[in-house]
Amino acid sequence: MEDDIVQQVRRMSQLYAYTSIQMHETVARKAGLSGTDHKYLGFLMQKGQMTAGELASLTGLTTGAVTGMIDRFEKKKLVKRKFSEDDRRKVIIEPNTKNIMALFEPLYKEFRTQSEALLAGFSKKEIKVLESYFAKAIEIMQSTTKKLEQP
């Protein structure tokens, strides 16, 4: 029946998620970071600079934990603290893209080329299928997370 196929893909997507966590953590350790630090550094890279408070609310960590994380990043020259001009209580965290890239690129390089090769093997139509799946699956996961986070 169709159900079996659906179940199988569902299980595969689960394994996919799990495997990516594993890789992510392995890369982190290789780079001398914890899994969470790696994750949140990715945040910073994606969003560009942000304040410590923004990072705290985005990560769900307490401000104290964020302070410690920024300390660790700063010690490794991966970010720089800067006081905001218009509000000097605010601490702007500026990722040092060059250093961060230098740290992770060698670790991800092969993975990246392989992933690109994999995707290049799909037709335009097939890529659209993947795209549509990802978009909707992401939405589902985000709404699930949101609902759970409420009381």
Next chain:
Amino acid sequence: MEDDIVQQVRRMSQLYAYTSIQMHETVARKAGLSGTDHKYLGFLMQKGQMTAGELASLTGLTTGAVTGMIDRFEKKKLVKRKFSEDDRRKVIIEPNTKNIMALFEPLYKEFRTQSEALLAGFSKKEIKVLESYFAKAIEIMQSTTKKLEQP
């Protein structure tokens, strides 16, 4: 160009992985577990019973950490320790499927039905595309992880 599309899907797959981590951790916290505990409990469920040592090498944790983890699981009645018949040094960890399901099912229920609905919306051909992508992507990630773990 084609490259742009590939890059975009690659970025989406990254976001997909990240979002699934977030959901996974949120579910874990709701269940009163840490993210890692949730992950490794999933291991146990999938593989059925295994020994403490197998769990240690599979997770990469030290045997001490595994002992602590089993203690936490046991306290919550999620697993049971049993000494192996043929080698009484070995500790077999038996997941209590019923209790584990009871803990997680309510948290995953809606997600599960939504995921199934999403997949049911794809044609057989399209599902094959997803399947093939997942299978190959998983392989790439596993080989990346393996290579990094070696030297």
Next chain:
DNA sequence: ATTATTATCTTAGTGGCTAAGATACTTATT
């Protein structure tokens, strides 16, 4: 039998996390 190996547990020490409070700056009120 004795020795080596294997499987798990125990213990001491480390590090990141939370919660609560301290510090420093900004905004609102009078």
Next chain:
DNA sequence: AATAAGTATCTTAGCCACTAAGATAATAAT
């Protein structure tokens, strides 16, 4: 302008999971 309230980050104490190393107990090898 002076004081109070609010906001952003940092600091500190205490907790908990982790590692590393060694202890304990059972099995395998000579």
